[in-house]
Amino acid sequence: xxxxxxxxxxxxxxxxxxxxxxxxxxxxxxxxxxxxxxxxxxxxxxxxxxxxxxxxxxxxxxxxxxxxxxxxxxxxxxxxxxxxxxxxxxxxxxxxxxxxxxxxxxxxxxxxxxxxxxxxxxxxxxxxxxxxxxxxxxxxxxxxxxxxxxxxxxxxxxxxxxxxxxxxxxxxxxxxxxxxxxxxxxxxxxxxxxxxxxxxxxxxxxxxxxxxxxxxxxxxxxxxxxxxxxxxxxxxxxxxxxxxxxxxxxxxxxxxxxxxxxxxxxxxxxxxxxxxxxxxxxxxxxxxxxxxxxxxxxxxxxxxxxxxxxxxxxxxxxxxxxxxxxxxxxxxxxxxxxxxxxxxxxxxxxxxxxxxxxxxxxxxxxxxxxxxxxxxxxxxxxxxxxxxxxxxxxxxxxxxxxxxxxxxxxxxxxxxxxxxxxxxxxxxxxxxxxxxxxxxxxxxxxxxxxxxxxxxxxxxxxxxxxxxxxxxxxxxxxxxxxxxxxxxxxxxxxxxxxxxxxxxxxxxxxxxxxxxxxxxxxxxxxxxxxxxxxxxxxxxxxxxxxxxxxxxxxxxxxxxxxxxxxxxxxxxxxxxxxxxxxxxxxxxxxxxxxxxxxxxxxxxxxxxxxxxxxxxxxxxxxxxxxxxxxxxxxxxxxxxxxxxxxxxxxxxxxxxxxxxxxxxx
Numbered sequence: 153x154x155x156x157x158x159x160x161x162x163x164x165x166x167x168x169x170x171x172x173x174x175x176x177x178x179x180x181x182x183x184x185x186x187x188x189x190x191x192x193x194x195x196x197x198x199x200x201x202x203x204x205x206x207x208x209x210x211x212x213x214x215x216x217x218x219x220x221x222x223x224x225x226x227x228x229x230x231x232x233x234x235x236x237x238x239x240x241x242x243x244x245x246x247x248x249x250x251x252x253x254x255x256x257x258x259x260x261x262x263x264x265x266x267x268x269x270x271x272x273x274x275x276x277x278x279x280x281x282x283x284x285x286x287x288x289x290x291x292x293x294x295x296x297x298x299x300x301x302x303x304x305x306x307x308x309x310x311x312x313x314x315x316x317x318x319x320x321x322x323x324x325x326x327x328x329x330x331x332x333x334x335x336x337x338x339x340x341x342x343x344x345x346x347x348x349x350x351x352x353x354x355x356x357x358x359x360x361x362x363x364x365x366x367x368x369x370x371x372x373x374x375x376x377x378x379x380x381x382x383x384x385x386x387x388x389x390x391x392x393x394x395x396x397x398x399x400x401x402x403x404x405x406x407x408x409x410x411x412x413x414x415x416x417x418x419x420x421x422x423x424x425x426x427x428x429x430x431x432x433x434x435x436x437x438x439x440x441x442x443x444x445x446x447x448x449x450x451x452x453x454x455x456x457x458x459x460x461x462x463x464x465x466x467x468x469x470x471x472x473x474x475x476x477x478x479x480x481x482x483x484x485x486x487x488x489x490x491x492x493x494x495x496x497x498x499x500x501x502x503x504x505x506x507x508x509x510x511x512x513x514x515x516x517x518x519x520x521x522x523x524x525x526x527x528x529x530x531x532x533x534x535x536x537x538x539x540x541x542x543x544x545x546x547x548x549x550x551x552x553x554x555x556x557x558x559x560x561x562x563x564x565x566x567x568x569x570x571x572x573x574x575x576x577x578x579x580x581x582x583x584x585x586x587x588x589x590x591x592x593x594x595x596x597x598x599x600x601x602x603x604x605x606x607x608x609x610x611x612x613x614x615x616x617x618x619x620x621x622x623x624x625x626x627x628x629x630x631x632x633x634x635x636x637x638x639x640x641x642x643x644x645x646x647x648x649x650x651x652x653x654x655x656x657x658x659x660x661x662x663x664x665x666x667x668x669x670x671x672x673x674x675x676x677x678x679x680x681x682x683x684x685x686x687x688x689x690x691x692x693x694x695x696x697x698x699x700x701x702x703x704x705x706x707x708x709x710x711x712x713x714x715x716x717x718x719x720x721x722x723x724x725x726x727x728x729x730x731x732x733x734x735x736x737x738x739x740x741x742x743x744x745x746x747x748x749x750x751x752x753x754x755x756x757x758x759x760x761x762x763x764x765x766x767x768x769x770x771x772x773x774x775x776x777x778x779x780x781x782x783x784x785x786x787x788x789x790x791x792x793x794x795x796x797x798x799x800x801x802x803x804x805x806x807x808x809x810x811x812x813x814x815x816x817x
Contacts, residue, residue, distance in 0.1 A: 155203050158199050158202070158203040158205065159203070159205060161199060162196060162199050162200060162203075162205050165192055165195060165196040165199070165211075166196065166207075166210055166211060168192060169192055169193060169196065169211040170211060172192075193211060193212065196210070196211065196212055197212045200212060201759075201760050201761065202759050202760065202761050203759065204754040204755075204759060204760065209281075209309050209310060223295035223296055223297060223359070224295070224296040225289075225293050225294070225295065225296070226284065226286050226293060226294060226295070226296045227292070227293045228274060228286070228289075228291070228292060228293060228294060229320070230320070230379055231291050231292055232272060232274060232288045232289075232291045232294070232322065233291055233452060233456055233457055234291065234456060235438060235456060235457070235460055235461060235462040236456040236461050236462065237436075237461070237462045237463075237464050238461055238462070238463050238464070239463070239464050239466075241417055244413065244416070244417070244439070244461070244463055245413060247439070247461045248413040248416075250458065251441060251450065251458070251459070254449065254450055254451075254458065255446060255449060255450070260441055260442065260443050260446055261409055261410060261411050261412070261442045261443075262409070262410045262412075262413070262415075262416055262439050262440065262441060262442060263388070263389035263390055263393075263407060263408075263409055263410075263439075263440045263441075263442040264407065264408050264409075264410055264416055264419045264420075264437055264438070264439050264440075265376060265404065265406070265407045265437065265438045265440070266404050266406045266407075266423065266427075266430075266434045266437055266438075267434060267435055267436040267437055267438045267462050267463075267464075268324040268326050268374055268376075268404075268432065268433070268434055269326065269349075269350065269351045269432075269433035269434060269435045270324040270325050270326030270327070270350070270351055270354050270355075270433075271287070271288075271324065271325045271326075271351065271354045271355040271358055272287070272288040272322065272323070272324055272325075273285060273286070273287065273288070273297075273301065273322075273323050273324070273325050273358070273373070274286045274287075274288070274294065274320065274321070274322055275301070275307065275320070275321040275322075275323065275375075276318070276319070276320055276321075277311055277315070277318070277319040277320075277321070278317065278318055279317060280310055280311040280315050281309065281310055281311075282298070282301070282302065282307070282308070282309050282310070283298075284296065284298055285297050285298045285300070285301025285302070285307070286298075287358065287359070295359065297358055297359070299363040300357075300358055300359075300360065300363050300366045301358075302363070303363050303364075303366045303367035303371075304325065304371050304372070304373050306372050306373035306374075306402045307373050307401075308399075308400045308401065310400075311399040311400055311401075312398065312399055312400035313398045313399055313400070314398075315399050316380055316381065316382075317381075318380075318381055319378065319379075319380065319399065320378070320379035320380075321375050321377070321378060321379075321396070321401060322375070322376060322377035322378075322379070323373055323374055323375035323376055323377075323401070324373070324374050324376065325354050325358060325371050325372070325373050326350060326351075326354055326371070326372050326373070326374070326432050326433065327350040327353060327354050327369075327370055327371060327372065327432070328350075328370065328372060328431045328432045329350070329431060329432060329433065330431065331370035332347070332349075332350040332353060332370070334370075335347070335353070335369065335370060337482070340482060340486050340488055340509065340510070340573060344571070344572070344573075345510075345572055346509050346510075349433070350432070350433050351433065353369070354369075354371055357369040357371060358371070372402075372432070373402060374402055374403060374404050375396045375401040375402060375403050376393075376403065376404070376438075377389075377392065378392040378395055378396055383444055383445075385445040386445075387444045387445065388442045388443055388444060389440050389441075389442045389443075389444065390407075390409050390442060392444070393407055406423065406426070409442055416439055419437070420437055420463055423437055424465055427465065428501070434465075435464055435465055436462050436463050436464040436465050437462070437463050438460060438461075438462050438463075439460065439461050439462075439463060440459060440460040441459040441460070446459065447459045468498060468528060468529045469498070469526055469527065469528045469538065470496045470497065470498045470503070470526070470527055471496070471524055471525065471526055471527070471541060472493045472494045472495075472496040472503075472524070472525065472527060473493065473494045473522065473523070473524050473525075474491045474492065474493060474519065474520070474521055474522065474523050474525055474537075475492050475493065475494060475521070475522075476491075476492040476521055477489050477490070477491055477492070477508065477514075477519075477521055477552050478490050478492055478559075479555070479559045480559075481558060481559065481560045481576060481581060481583040481584070482583070484575075484584060484587065484667070485558075485575045485576040485577055485578075485581060485584050486573045486574075486575055487558070487559070487565060487573065487574045487575065487576065488507065488508075488509065488510070488573075489507075489508040489509070489510070489511070489514060489552075489554075490505050490506070490507060490508060491505065491506045491507075491508050491519070491525070491537055492504070492505060493505060493506055493525075493527065496527070498527060498528075498529055498535060503527060503529075503535050505535075506525075506527050506535045506536055506537050507535070507536050507537075508536075508537060509536070509572075510572045510573050510574075511554045511572070511574060512572045513572075514552055514554075515551075517537065517539060517540060518540060518543055518551070519537055519540060519552065520540075520548055520549045520550070520551055520552055521549050521552065522548065522549045523540045523541070523543075523548065523549075524540070524541040524542065525537045525538070525539065525540050525541060526538040526539045526540075526541065554574060558576035558578065558581060560576070560581050560582055560583055561576065561578050561580070561581040561582065563576050563577070563578035563581065566711070568704075568707060568708075568711075570704070577711065577712075577715055578715075578717060579619055579715070579717050579718055579721060580618055580619060580717060585612055585618060585619070586605075586608055586609060586612055588619070588620060588665050589603075589608050589611075589612070589617065589619070589620045589623070590603075590604075590605060590608050591663070591665045592620035592623075592663045592664075592665065593608070593620070593623070593652075594663075596659075596662065596671055597655075597659055597662050597663035598652040598655050598659060598660070598663045599652060599655065599659075600623070600645075600648045600649055600652050601644070601648045602641065602644055602645040602648050603623075603645065603648065603649075607634065607637075607645070610634045610635060611626075611634070614633075614634070616630055619721050620663070620721070620725075621721045621724040621725050621728070623649050624649060624653075624724075624725075624728035626645075626646065626649065627646075628642050628643055628646050631645055631646065652730075653728065653729045653730050653731070654731070655730070655731060656678075656731055656734075656735065657678045657683075657684070657731045657732065657733055657734045657735070658671075658674045658675040658677070658678035658679075658734070659674070659731075660684075660725070660730050660731055660732065661674040661677055661678055661687070662674035664712070664718075664722070666708055666709055666712045667708040667712075668704055668705045668708045669705065669708065669709065672700065673700055673701065673705060676698055676699075676700045676701070677695075677698070677701075677709075678734045679734065680698045682733060682734045683732060683733045683734070684722065684726065684732035684733070685732070687709075687713070688713040688719070688722070690709070690710065690713075691710065692706040692707055692710050693706075695709055695710070699773075739769060739770070739771060740769045740770050740815070741770045741771065741815070741816070742770070742771040743770050743771065743814060743815065744767060744770045744771045744772030745771035745772070746771070746772075747771070747772045747773070747783040747784060748772070748773050748774070748775050748781060748782050748783050748784075749767050749772055749773070749774045749775070749782075749783065749784050749785070749786055750774065750775055750776070750777065750778050750782050750784075750785045750786070750794055750798070751763055751764065751774060751785075751786050752785060752786070752787050752788070752791040752792060752794035752795055753787050753788035753789050753790050753791030753792070753795070754788045754789045754790055755786070755788035755789075755808045756788065756789075756808050757808065758808060763786060763811075766815060767786075770815055772784075777794070778794050778797040778798050778801065778803065779801075780801060782798070782801075782803050783803070783804065784803070784804050784805075784806055785798040785803055785804070785805045785806070786806050786807075786808070786811055787805050787806070787807060788807070788808065
C-alpha cells in the first residue's frame with residue numbers, strides 16, 4: 153500500500169467510525185459490533201502511524217493523549233451555580249410561589265428534566281470544534297480536563313448543523329449501572345479497592361492524570377443546557393434541548409414542559425417509578441422556568457439561581473437481616489464475600505444478596521452473620537451493605553473469619569502485599585478455567601482462530617480440556633462431537649491449534665495469563681531473559697533489574713512459576729513444541745544500548761515504524777512520553793509538546809539527518 157492508497161483508506165475508516173459512534177452513542181441504533189469497531193479502529197491507528205497521517209479530529213484521538221502532570225485552572229465566563237434542593241411537595245409549591253411573586257404574572261411554564269447522579273462538565277466549542285472541557289470546580293473556576301473529555305465518545309469533537317461561532321454547553325458525565333458493576337468486578341479481580349458509587353467513580357476518573365486511563369472507564373455524557381452569546385427573547389429551555397440535539401450532543405429523552413406546578417408534581421410521581429427502569433442513576437428531577445428571557449429578572453442568590461430548583465427522590469435504602477456470608481470465586485481467582493439476606497424490597501426489586509467486597513470491608517464495618525443491616529443500591533447490580541444497625545448490642549455473633557482455603561477447589565488462598573483481596577491461584581480451579589483458556593487463545597496471545605467463548609465452554613463442560621495445555625491433546629474426532637461443529641470447522645480448529653505452536657516466545661509468555669504481564673511486559677521479559685527455563689528460575693530482584701518491571705510484576709511472575717500446577721502446565725506446553733526461546737535478532741550495533749528514545753513529528757523519509765525498528769536494531773528502546781529518563785528525542789516536522797518538554801528538560805534533540813549520521817547511514 154502506498155501513501156495515496158493509505159490516505160484514501162484512512163478517510164474511509166474515519167467516516168465509518170464517526171458514523172458508528174453517532175449511531176451507538178447518540179442514535180442508540182448501532183450497526184457495528186464492538187469487536188468490528190475495535191478492529192477498524194486498530195487498522196486506522198496503524199495506517200495513521202505508518203504513513204504519518206495523524207489528525208487531531210480522528211476517531212483514534214478519542215482514546216487518550218498526552219499525560220499531564222497538573223490541570224490548569226480556567227475561569228467560567230458564566231458561573232456554574234448549584235441548585236437549591238427540595239424534598240417535598242410543600243417546598244416545591246413555595247418555589248412556585250416565589251417565581252410568581254418576582255415575575256408578578258403567570259405567563260410562563262416549567263421544563264422538567266431528570267437530575268443525573270454524576271459529575272458536571274462545561275464544554276466550549278469554537279467554530280464548531282471542541283476547544284475546552286472543564287470541571288464545575290467551585291462554580292467560578294474549574295480544572296481544564298479537555299484531554300480527558302475527548303476520551304468520552306458521547307461528546308462530539310465537532311458540532312453538526314448550523315451552529316454559532318461560540319457554543320457553551322453544560323452537561324453531566326455519568327456511568328451506567330451495569331458498566332459500573334462490571335468495572336468494580338474487574339477491580340476486585342485485580343485485587344484493587346472498589347468504588348462506592350458511579351458518581352464518585354465518574355468524578356474521580358475525570359481528574360485522573362492519564363487520558364488513556366480515563367478512556368478505560370465507562371463514562372457517558374448527557375448535555376442539559378446551552379449558553380449562547382446572543383439569545384433572542386423567544387428562546388426556551390425546550391428549544392435549547394432541541395438545539396443541543398441538532399448540534400449532535402446527546403440529551404436525555406426524559407424531559408417535559410409543564411403548564412403549572414400541579415403538572416410538575418404528576419411528572420415527579422411518574423418519574424420516581426420510572427427511575428428503577430433506567431440504566432443509570434438519577435437522584436431527582438430539575439425544574440426550570442422554560443422561558444430563558446425571564447431568568448435575568450428572577451436572578452440568583454450567591455449560591456443558587458431563583459429560576460430553577462432540584463427535587464430529590466428518597467434514598468434507595470432498606471433494612472434486613474444477614475442470614476449467612478458466602479464466598480464466590482471470580483474469573484481470575486478473587487474471593488468475594490456475599491451477604492445472604494432475608495428478602496427485602498429495594499428500588500422496585502426483591503433483594504436477597506449484597507456484595508461485601510472483601511475481608512477488609514467486612515472488618516471495617518464490623519459486619520456479622522445475624523446482624524440487621526442497611527442495604528443500598530448504589531449503582532450495583534448486587535446491592536451493598538452500608539452499615540450495621542445497633543452494632544453495640546450484646547447478643548451479636550462472633551466476627552466473621554475469612555477462610556484460608558478456596559471454596560471451589562480447596563486450594564490455599566493467598567493475599568499479595570498492597571492488595572485487599574484474597575485469591576485462589578490454582579490454574580485448574582473451575583471458575584477460572586474458561587477465562588484462562590479464552591485469554592490463551594486470544595488474538596494477541598496464541599491467536600487460535602475458531603476457539604471462541606462458546607467452543608471453550610463446550611470443551612470445558614464436556615471435560616475435554618481442563619487447562620490450556622490440554623488444547624494440544626485434542627483430536628478431530630472429539631471436536632466433531634461438539635454442537636454446531638462440522639468436519640471442516642473441526643479440522644480448521646485442529647489446524648489453528650497446531651499453527652499456534654509457531655507463535656514467538658513473547659506471545660507465549662503473554663498467553664500464560666500471569667497477572668500484570670501485558671503484551672509490552674511480555675516482550676521485555678523475552679528480550680531480557682531469552683528462554684522459558686531462565687524465566688522460571690528468576691528471583692524478584694533479578695526481574696526488577698529490567699526497566700519496565702516493578703515490584704508488583706516481579707512478585708506476580710515469581711508467584712506464577714513457583715506454583716507446582718503452573719509448572720506442570722508450562723512443562724506440557726514445552727513438550728508440545730511451543731516456542732520457549734527468543735529468536736535472536738540481528739543487531740546492527742550497540743550504539744544506543746540502554747538508551748531511550750521518544751519520537752515526535754513527521755520525519756522526512758522514515759515512517760514512525762521504520763525509525764522505531766532502526767532504534768531497536770541499534771540497541772535502543774522507544775517510549776511514548778518525555779521524562780527525565782529520556783535520552784534522545786527524534787523530532788520531525790510539526791513536533792509538538794514533546795519537543796517543548798525535551799527542550800525544557802535539556803534532553804538531546806535529534807533531527808533525521810543527525811540520527812542517520814549516528815547509525816552510519
